Amino acid sequence: MAMASTPSTPTSRLRREDAVRAVAALLRWLQKHPTPAPEPIYLIVALKRAPVRRFEHQLRLPHSPFPSISLVSDRLPSDLPDDVEPLPSSALRSLPAAARRGLVLVDRRLRIPGGGGKAVGAKRGVTVPVDLSDPAWAESAREAARCVELRVESGTCRAVRVGHGAMSREEAVENLVAAVEAAAACVPRKWKNVRALHVKSPESVALPLYSAPGTSSDQDGDDNPEAAKRECAAAVEEQGRGKRRKKSGMGCN
Missing domain, CATH: 3.30.190.20 (Ribosomal protein L1/L10, rRNA-binding domain)
Known part of the structure; x- marks a missing residue:
């Protein structure tokens, strides 16, 4: 690489x-x-x-400069990659410390509190909306993490x-x-x-x-x-x- x-x-x-x-x-x-x-x-x-x-x-x-990648969604893909940690939508309001230091992917069907679909403040980490209907979403996420x-x-x-x-x-x-x-x-x-x-x-x-x-x-x-x-x-x-x-x-x- x-x-x-x-x-x-x-x-x-x-x-x-x-x-x-x-x-x-x-x-x-x-x-x-x-x-x-x-x-x-x-x-x-x-x-x-x-x-x-x-x-x-x-x-x-x-x-990737991020120690982890998390996915916030209530309807997770059946083939969730091992390097992506699942989180419920309720986590958007109070992410664990590890997620705040990493890259947080948010299902586009969810609304990011106060973020309007954009990256939000440090308390919620660096967030990126993701389209889980795209078969290549995981690879796109890894590219975004770099x-x-x-x-x-x-x-x-x-x-x-x-x-x-x-x-x-x-x-x-x-x-x-x-x-x-x-x-x-x-x-x-x-x-x-x-x-x-x-x-x-x-x-x-x-x-x-x-x-x-x-x-x-x-x-x-x-x-x-x-x-x-x-x-x-x-x-x-x-x-x-x-x-x-x-x-x-x-x-x-």
Whole structure:
């Protein structure tokens, strides 16, 4: 499943060894701070300049960044895949912690409370409507689970979910490298506009992956370390609230 660009390409500025080192350190930290469900892992993309217009891009990863896939339906398919956990419609109002950290598929015959058929907030997880009458719904769901969104509306720092704490180190590194290359290829001015890259979980510190040459905390206000820390925290919080504008269809564009 070779989807990601490798960091050996001439345009890449991320060294794979830096990604391996940061991911290994983050996974060790997560193992020492266990939670009821695997914590998400985020790539933090800090730009030098915010895009003039709002910008959205779908990134396809080699592996799903979600630890689980749940299906909320009162009429389950007879051939429900082993990797999809069934949940009753009543669960929509109060999902278990494991489901909130994963991808939640919702039968289109059901109404998502407060969601209007779109992805809803972190309390209910990242939800995607699914048409169970489609014979290929399960494969479409797995494809949707490999797709994440990079969206910049204001500011210069954004978080992209690239993994979870139960992933193997190699899978997490592959996802991280793929997300970095895809993000750097789609932002305005590409790598020239990338100020810094970090990887973190919601409660961990941000571990550095890349810093553009010439950027330092004493050059200008945009590189103030405390301001950058607050911006990264805000980016993770916003990403965790869910993608409210997510289209009802599954899969990457």
